[in-house]
Every structure is written in structure tokens, then in C-alpha cells.
Amino acid sequence: MHIGKSYPLTDFLYWTRREIYLLIVLGTMPVVLYQVLGVKWMVVPWTVVSLLGTATAFIVGFKNTQTYNRTWGALGVWGSIVNTSKYWGIICRDSFKDPELVRTLIYRHFAWLTAIRFELRKHRVWEKVDAHHNAEYQRFYKIPERKSECENEMLKYISKEELASVSKAHSMATQLLALQSRDIKAVHDSQGIVPTQFVEMQRTINAFFAQQSQVEGLKDTPYPRQYSIINTIFVRMFCILLPFGMLQEFDKLNGVVNGVMKGHMIWLLIPFTVIISWMYTSLVQVGDSTENPFEGSPNDVPISSICRSIEIDLREMLGETELPAPVKAQNEILV
Numbered sequence: 001m002h003i004g005k006s007y008p009l010t011d012f013l014y015w016t017r018r019e020i021y022l023l024i025v026l027g028t029m030p031v032v033l034y035q036v037l038g039v040k041w042m043v044v045p046w047t048v049v050s051l052l053g054t055a056t057a058f059i060v061g062f063k064n065t066q067t068y069n070r071t072w073g074a075l076g077v078w079g080s081i082v083n084t085s086k087y088w089g090i091i092c093r094d095s096f097k098d099p100e101l102v103r104t105l106i107y108r109h110f111a112w113l114t115a116i117r118f119e120l121r122k123h124r125v126w127e128k129v130d131a132h133h134n135a136e137y138q139r140f141y142k143i144p145e146r147k148s149e150c151e152n153e154m155l156k157y158i159s160k161e162e163l164a165s166v167s168k169a170h171s172m173a174t175q176l177l178a179l180q181s182r183d184i185k186a187v188h189d190s191q192g193i194v195p196t197q198f199v200e201m202q203r204t205i206n207a208f209f210a211q212q213s214q215v216e217g218l219k220d221t222p223y224p225r226q227y228s229i230i231n232t233i234f235v236r237m238f239c240i241l242l243p244f245g246m247l248q249e250f251d252k253l254n255g256v257v258n259g260v261m262k263g264h265m266i267w268l269l270i271p272f273t274v275i276i277s278w279m280y281t282s283l284v285q286v287g288d289s290t291e292n293p294f295e296g297s298p299n300d301v302p303i304s305s306i307c308r309s310i311e312i313d314l315r316e317m318l319g320e321t322e323l324p325a326p327v328k329a330q331n332e333i334l335v
Contacts, residue, residue, distance in 0.1 A: 001302045004332030015133050019281040027273040030243040035266050049245030056234040063231045064287040067223060074293035074301045077214045082310055084207050089314040095197045106314050108176055111157040113307040115173040120294035121145035126222040128288050129295040141330040143296040144304045173212055181205050223291045235284050239277040246273060302334040
């Protein structure tokens with residue numbers, strides 16, 4: 001998540017430069033055909049282009065709204081995870097008399113958070129964080145989950161034996177919650193906590209299951225492919241036809257100017273079509289980078305930072321003083 005004032009224009013231009021190069025070519029070819037080679041019939045009525053541009057603007061705006069909602073929804077779920085995690089720390093600390101059991105339950109929760117964030121950072125075939133323009137931008141920041149292994153991180157919180165038992169499962173996070181439930185039930189059966197405390201802790205575990213399902217659902221459900229492809233088709237059609245639709249419009253300008261530009265106004269079509277087309281392609285690229293909120297792009301939900309914040313708060317509840325440092329933004333990008 002970018003937490004600065006804005007992206008620098010130079011960075012944005014660098015990020016979209018491949019599209020700009022292509023748009024320059026698409027804008028130049030019709031002018032050369034029309035002005036240099038004299039192919040005057042290769043024009044498209046402006047009405048056709050304007051109607052296509054209007055339809056494209058609607059579909060692009062629709063996609064960007066929906067992708068933003070996906071990111072906002074993901075941020076909301078992680079906000080719930082933060083709140084429930086803090087509550088988990090409090091009820092564990094205040095419900096059990098055994099400090100070692102409290103520590104086990106809280107540290108196992110850290111392992112659950114670790115398992116979730118590593119799973120959410122795994123690549124899916126529809127994600128675009130490793131596309132050329134996005135991969136290049138990763139020189140400004142590093143994704144923590146790509147610099148270490150999940151098992152090594154989890155060993156900071158649980159034993160090797162416990163890790164071995166959960167690592168064989170399809171979902172390590174699910175099995176960690178199951179272990180939490182097992183330990184709490186054992187304490188309840190030994191009358192270490194009263195039934196109301198047991199019910200409340202089970203209710204909290206159920207909340208964790210629900211939140212896990214929500215973030216996994218967002219991760220494993222792409223933006224509908226039918227809308228994605230129609231968005232791409234419309235934008236490409238518009239960018240290709242736009243220069244042909246503006247040929248006669250710029251050629252007419254020769255009748256109202258004098259001097260060195262008279263007879264050459266058609267060449268101004270290139271920069272203007274590039275600017276207009278770039279606006280559409282940039283909106284598409286921004287929408288694509290917002291589409292998947294956990295893939296590791298600069299616009300993602302900063303799950304690494306959130307998990308570290310939860311860990312610091314809960315370890316303070318345990319009375320610990322040697323705490324991990326908060327995750328710092330890298331070039332104003334928080335991951």
C-alpha cells in the first residue's frame with residue numbers, strides 16, 4: 001500500500017512506458033498512410049469512435065470501481081482480524097492461570113497469521129504482480145514472503161513437532177485453529193475454565209475461521225474473466241480506431257492556420273491520440289494492479305505490516321519487552 005502523498009509522475013510514466021511506446025506507433029501509422037502515402041480513404045467516422053469511446057469509458061470505470069471494492073473489502077476483513085486477534089490475546093491472558101498455556105495459545109496465533117499471509121502471497125495464474133511493468137517496479141520495495149520460507153517463520157512461534165503435524169495438511173492455518181480448539185477443550189474438560197469462557201473462546205475461534213475463509217475467497221476468486229476480457233477488447237479497439245477517427249478532424253485545421261504549420265496540422269494528431277489513449281490504458285493498468293489485494297503489488301493490503309502490528313500488541317500483553325520492529329515503508333510502500 002502506497003502511504004505517500006502520491007506516486008511521482010516520473011514513476012507512473014516509467015510504469016506505463018511500454019503502453020506509451022505502442023500508442024506512439026499506433027498514432028503514427030495512420031498519419032503516415034494518410035499524409036505521406038496519400039491513402040485518404042482510411043478514415044473512420046468520428047461518431048463511431050466517440051460512441052466506442054463512451055462505451056469503453058463505462059466498462060473501464062465499472063471495472064475500476066469493482067476492483068477498488070475488492071481491495072476495500074479485503075482491508076475490512078483484515079481490520080476484523082486485527083480486532084479479533086487483540087480480543088483473543090485478552091481472553092487468553094485473563095482466562096487461564098497457566099502463563100505457559102497463555103503463551104502457547106498466543107504464539108500459535110502468530111503462526112496462524114504467518115500461515116495465512118504466506119498463503120495469500122502465493123501466485124495465482126490470473127495475478128499480474130510479475131508482469132513486466134510490475135516486476136520492474138519491485139526494485140522500489142521487497143515482498144517479505146518472497147525473502148523467507150513459511151516453515152522457517154512459523155518455527156519462531158511453534159515447535160518442530162507441531163509444525164510437522166500441521167505442514168502435512170492441505171491448510172496449515174485451519175489445522176492451527178483446530179489445535180487451539182483442542183487445547184481449550186482440554187482445559188475446559190479439566191475444569192480450568194468455566195463454560196461461559198469456553199463458549200466465548202470457541203466463538204472467537206469461529207470468527208477466525210470466518211475471516212480466514214473470507215480472505216482465502218478473495219485470493220482464490222479472480223475478477224470475473226468475462227468482464228476482464230471485454231474491458232481489454234474495448235480499450236484496444238478504441239486505441240486502434242482513435243487515430244483513424246481523428247485524421248479528417250486534424251486535416252481540417254489546415255484551413256484555419258497560417259505559417260509553418262499550414263498543411264502539417266495532421267502531425268499533431270500523434271501526441272493528442274497518445275495522450276487520450278494513454279488515459280484509457282493507464283486506467284486499465286491501474287485497475288489490474290488493484291484487482292488482487294494480496295498478490296504483493298504496491299497497491300495491496302499491507303498484510304505483512306498488519307501481522308507484525310498484531311504480534312507487537314499481543315506480545316506486549318504477555319509483558320514482553322523485546323519486541324520485533326514494526327514493518328517500515330520502503331519508498332513509501334507498505335507491504
